[in-house]
Amino acid sequence: MSLPFIIIAFVTLFAAAAAMSLRNLVHCALALVVALAGLAALYLQLDAEFVGFAQILVYVGAVAILIVFAILLTRSGDSPNQAVLTPGWGWGIFISMFVFTALGWAVLNSGVLRAQGAAGSSAAPAATVKDIGKALMEQYVLPLEVIGLLLTAAMIGAVIIALKEPSQIDNSGRKS
Amino acid sequence: MADKIHQIIETFKQMCLVDKIDQLFVMLKQLVLACVPEALHPLVSGMLSVVLVLSVFPGVFAIITVIERKGLGRIQNRYGPNRVGIPFTKIRLCGFGQFIPDGIKSLTKEDIVPYAADKIVHYLAPVVMLIPVLLSYAVLPFGKNMTVADFDAGLLFFFAVGGAVELSVFMAGWSSHNKYSLLGASRAIAQMISYEIPLILSAVTVVMVVGSLKLVDIVAHQNVYSYGIAHWFVFTPWGLVGCILFFIASLAESNRCPFDLPEAESELIAGYFTEYSGFKFALFFLAEYLGMFAIIGLGVTLFLGGWTSPVSFLTWIPSYLWFMGKVIAIVFVFIWIRGTLPRLRMDQLMNLAWKFMLPLALINVVVAGIWHFMGQLGHEQLRWLVCAVIIFGSYVVLGRGLMRHQKLGKRTYRFAE
Amino acid sequence: MLGEQMIKGMAVTAKNFFGSYVSKERLTTVQYPEERLVPKENTRQFPFLVYDTDDAEKGLRCVACQICEKECPPQCIYIVKSKDKKADYKGQMQFYPAVFDIDISVCMSCQICVEVCPFESIKMNTDFELSNDNRFGGLLISKQQLAKPNAHYRQIHPHEAAESDAVIAGEKAKAEAKAKAAAEAAEAAKAKAAAAPAPVAAPVGAPAAAPAAPVAVVAPTAPAPTTPPATN
Numbered sequence: 001m002s003l004p005f006i007i008i009a010f011v012t013l014f015a016a017a018a019a020m021s022l023r024n025l026v027h028c029a030l031a032l033v034v035a036l037a038g039l040a041a042l043y044l045q046l047d048a049e050f051v052g053f054a055q056i057l058v059y060v061g062a063v064a065i066l067i068v069f070a071i072l073l074t075r076s077g078d079s080p081n082q083a084v085l086t087p088g089w090g091w092g093i094f095i096s097m098f099v100f101t102a103l104g105w106a107v108l109n110s111g112v113l114r115a116q117g118a119a120g121s122s123a124a125p126a127a128t129v130k131d132i133g134k135a136l137m138e139q140y141v142l143p144l145e146v147i148g149l150l151l152t153a154a155m156i157g158a159v160i161i162a163l164k165e166p167s168q169i170d171n172s173g174r175k176s
Numbered sequence: 177m178a179d180k181i182h183q184i185i186e187t188f189k190q191m192c193l194v195d196k197i198d199q200l201f202v203m204l205k206q207l208v209l210a211c212v213p214e215a216l217h218p219l220v221s222g223m224l225s226v227v228l229v230l231s232v233f234p235g236v237f238a239i240i241t242v243i244e245r246k247g248l249g250r251i252q253n254r255y256g257p258n259r260v261g262i263p264f265t266k267i268r269l270c271g272f273g274q275f276i277p278d279g280i281k282s283l284t285k286e287d288i289v290p291y292a293a294d295k296i297v298h299y300l301a302p303v304v305m306l307i308p309v310l311l312s313y314a315v316l317p318f319g320k321n322m323t324v325a326d327f328d329a330g331l332l333f334f335f336a337v338g339g340a341v342e343l344s345v346f347m348a349g350w351s352s353h354n355k356y357s358l359l360g361a362s363r364a365i366a367q368m369i370s371y372e373i374p375l376i377l378s379a380v381t382v383v384m385v386v387g388s389l390k391l392v393d394i395v396a397h398q399n400v401y402s403y404g405i406a407h408w409f410v411f412t413p414w415g416l417v418g419c420i421l422f423f424i425a426s427l428a429e430s431n432r433c434p435f436d437l438p439e440a441e442s443e444l445i446a447g448y449f450t451e452y453s454g455f456k457f458a459l460f461f462l463a464e465y466l467g468m469f470a471i472i473g474l475g476v477t478l479f480l481g482g483w484t485s486p487v488s489f490l491t492w493i494p495s496y497l498w499f500m501g502k503v504i505a506i507v508f509v510f511i512w513i514r515g516t517l518p519r520l521r522m523d524q525l526m527n528l529a530w531k532f533m534l535p536l537a538l539i540n541v542v543v544a545g546i547w548h549f550m551g552q553l554g555h556e557q558l559r560w561l562v563c564a565v566i567i568f569g570s571y572v573v574l575g576r577g578l579m580r581h582q583k584l585g586k587r588t589y590r591f592a593e
Numbered sequence: 594m595l596g597e598q599m600i601k602g603m604a605v606t607a608k609n610f611f612g613s614y615v616s617k618e619r620l621t622t623v624q625y626p627e628e629r630l631v632p633k634e635n636t637r638q639f640p641f642l643v644y645d646t647d648d649a650e651k652g653l654r655c656v657a658c659q660i661c662e663k664e665c666p667p668q669c670i671y672i673v674k675s676k677d678k679k680a681d682y683k684g685q686m687q688f689y690p691a692v693f694d695i696d697i698s699v700c701m702s703c704q705i706c707v708e709v710c711p712f713e714s715i716k717m718n719t720d721f722e723l724s725n726d727n728r729f730g731g732l733l734i735s736k737q738q739l740a741k742p743n744a745h746y747r748q749i750h751p752h753e754a755a756e757s758d759a760v761i762a763g764e765k766a767k768a769e770a771k772a773k774a775a776a777e778a779a780e781a782a783k784a785k786a787a788a789a790p791a792p793v794a795a796p797v798g799a800p801a802a803a804p805a806a807p808v809a810v811v812a813p814t815a816p817a818p819t820t821p822p823a824t825n
Contacts, residue, residue, distance in 0.1 A: 024294075026294075026297070026350060027294075027297070030297065030347070033343060049327055049328050049329045049333075050328070050329045050332065053327075053329050053332040053333050053336045054332065054336070056336040056337070056339065056340070057332065057335055057336040057339055060336075060339060060340055060343065061335075061336060061338075061339020061340065061342065061343075062339065062369075064343055065339075065342055065343065065346070065365060065369065068343070068346050068350075069362070069365070072346075072350070072358070072362060128328055129328055129329050129332075129388070129389050130387075130388070
């Protein structure tokens with residue numbers, strides 16, 4: 001539990017809490033961006049360069065822009081004047097605590113940590129980009145292709161939804 | 177004969193301490209580090225490199241703003257600024273001191289924040305724009321052994337921090353509480369994300385051929401000379417197309433003419449930074465120009481050989497001078513383009529990105545692969561012809577496709593005649 | 594082919610850029626105030642008064658006829674005619690303007706005062722650097738500042754000055770010719786009266802000649818002051 005980890009973890013948690021509880025929707029989105037950047041910092045602190053930069057490129061550079069555009073294009077008005085906490089907030093906290101405990105127990109009892117502890121703390125394999133590329137092309141090529149297919153399907157679907165229908169006739173009788 | 181020349185050059189280099197001049201900054205850094213305790217070495221080393229970058233590039237920015245105004249003036253048959261030299265004296269210096277009063281003006285202007293604007297986001301937007309741009313200078317190799325931080329995935333780092341710029345554009349446009357700023361910001365973001373794809377795809381061709389994301393390795397790959405000419409990637413068919421696509425996309429990424437719709441004065445006043453005045457505007461301006469230098473630096477590293485010299489008998493010129501010279505030459509070309517071409521409309525911009533540059537970039541990737549494997553199979557000479565034909569053919573076809581819907585001719589009216 | 598026109602455009606721009614260092618027609622800026630363009634002949638800014646010879650008072654052509662004051666559309670000329678007559682450089686007694694002010698903040702350079710002046714005495718000057726920081730009268734130019742020698746007029750408007758000089762010379766010649774003719778007519782009348790029946794009419798002729806002589810004396814001087822109006 002080194003000092004950089006503590007600082008980054010605090011920043012991430014604080015940003016995540018702000019993303020939940022701020023009134024203004026765009027402020028929430030920006031706080032979410034900070035939380036995602038905090039995650040990227042955690043990856044970098046673990047010497048996982050590729051994953052850290054990919055996290056920034058994908059999440060901060062693309063997903064955050066997507067969220068922001070969604071807010072931009074679908075804003076119905078100014079920030080709502082309702083209460084920040086919904087009525088069932090007690091139950092919400094209970095369920096989230098339960099899920100957190102379950103996840104924490106699963107991680108702490110997993111095989112990775114046991115192997116890590118046995119082999120010594122500084123035996124983390126240095127995964128260079130070349131190794132990641134090799135693994136993607138040899139060991140994990142099927143998941144890669146399936147993901148590619150999924151993304152292509154999503155893109156084609158989005159284009160079809162956004163495309164205007166060719167034979168749409170409006171009220172004045174002229175083809176549009 | 178060739179290695180006799182080589183020998184003469186080597187002795188000349190040793191005589192004139194060329195290597196020492198080349199490694200001047202590296203040696204200075206070692207000198208300072210020797211006076212510092214061991215534990216502080218990483219910190220001090222990083223800080224020294226950062227100080228060098230932060231002092232050189234804003235200075236280059238200041239001079240380039242004056243050169244741009246004078247260059248545009250000469251293209252437009254007029255003088256540029258030619259009065260201000262050294263302030264408070266009569267020395268004119270052909271107007272190169274213009275950036276001093278410009279800086280003072282932007283510092284002393286009143287900082288107006290709209291009443292309904294979101295104060296925190298409005299304040300943070302220029303900062304969020306400037307920081308990723310400055311971060312991206314960390315991976316560029318300015319000279320031999322002169323990279324601030326040589327990451328394993330250096331190229332990916334550059335594009336990752338480039339993506340954060342779009343977030344700041346949105347913050348600027350939305351926080352101004354001005355529907356025209358918001359429209360300008362949406363257009364700017366749409367333009368930037370559309371042109372990121374050809375940018376990254378043309379960089380991918382280089383990565384494919386080199387086999388590594390480290391920028392230092394990419395430059396080392398181009399530091400090979402045959403017949404006295406360096407193996408820059410721009411001298412190959414796929415490299416030439418990749419270079420041109422990269423620089424066109426970098427024009428769009430830095431919102432420069434002919435892609436400066438988001439910030440042009442005749443459109444939406446100034447787009448997403450309409451509501452900014454004084455120093456915040458100066459910060460946006462600074463961030464835009466520094467971003468332009470960084471992306472040109474990356475293009476030079478990827479395609480134009482970074483800090484290497486094009487011909488083998490000019491390697492005695494220090495490497496950082498080559499790098500800066502190339503960057504400034506490309507900046508001159510950008511200024512030239514700015515003075516020549518009219519602005520593209522939003523739909524023309526988008527058409528160019530998605531219907532022309534993206535297919536051409538994809539075909540370029542395939543051609544780079546063909547090049548690599550034909551080289552491995554032994555057809556060194558034939559691959560030039562094959563790659564050139566494929567690229568030229570696809571360029572002509574895509575160009576025709578782009579121009580097909582343009583009705584260039586006398587205008588006809590449906591109802592008026 | 595896509596991009597062909599762009600390359601041609603960039604070639605034009607490059608030619609402009611490099612040509613601006615070499616040829617003057619590619620860089621037509623005139624850096625005022627260090628460099629100035631030579632003004633054309635019929636440039637006009639604000640009026641001035643012409644005087645002949647070196648004496649600004651005696652040589653002043655203006656006789657305060659106040660025609661320009663009445664014709665000026667924005668009424669920017671203010672003239673106070675003198676009560677007495679002074680001798681000008683030709684020795685003739687003329688009225689003169691005691692006060693002749695032009696308010697150049699009102700003057701619109703229409704040149705009507707020049708067109709109607711019968712004496713070729715008010716002309717248009719070409720000086721425009723007349724800015725002043727005195728708000729309450731700095732742009733009201735008086736007679737002393739307005740009076741400029743004929744040499745100045747010849748310098749700024751050579752052809753116009755030549756025409757103006759020709760007109761004045763023509764009038765002068767006409768006046769002299771008229772005076773000569775009147776003198777000759779008086780001479781002839783005198784001779785005729787003297788050659789008339791002299792002995793019989795001598796006592797009658799003397800009183801008859803006497804009234805004729807004053808008439809002959811008066812006649813030559815009468816046409817002199819009235820000169821026909823000059824048209825420009």
